[in-house]
Amino acid sequence: MLDMRLYMAQRLSALVMAPFVIVHIGVMIYAIQGGLTAAEILGRTQGSAFWFLFYGMFVVAVSIHAAIGLRVILYEWAGVKGAALSVSMWLIGLVLFAMGANAVWAVTA
């Protein structure tokens, strides 16, 4: 059943992201002190396998999570159904993943 699998993917991606979000908020509070610069961000992330894996998995999980979440909202609030609903979900997920992967590569490569 498609809906059950999407439900599980939504919950599992949420579980994966919970620790990521907590670390992300912690890093933001730490990094924002004394202002933000590209050099400071890149100094932390560039060439780091840890941050590559961290943000890489974060991007995969958030693409799945946001695509399924917006699918529910498109169905419930906008009445989108059938093939249009599936196409929208995949489009949202793939665009978020492509943009996110690009961003992760830009700051960690």
Place this chain on the structure above:
Amino acid sequence: MKVARAHPLLLAYILHRFSGIALALFLPLHFWVLSLALTNAARLDGFLTLTELPLVKLAEFGLVFLLAVHLFGGLRLLAMEWLPWTAPQKTWAAAAVAGSLFVSGTFFLQAI
């Protein structure tokens, strides 16, 4: 309807949904700005100097709040769906079934 709509759990549902939508809309912008590190580092620094503006700081506060509220609201949802029920919850659920059986049993005894 008025009472049901004022229920705090409905507010929790609405807050979770709106924070989710807002975060999903913010993500493409977030990713695009970060990807400038590769293509146009000066422009990335240009964006980062915007973070000194009070209004941008306020917007950042809003975004962090949305992220945190979506995290905690989501954890609450996962706990409700997946964690074992507590003893009082089970007692109330059993009491609801017992009460329903009593009412329908009374009806049935009158019907036969």
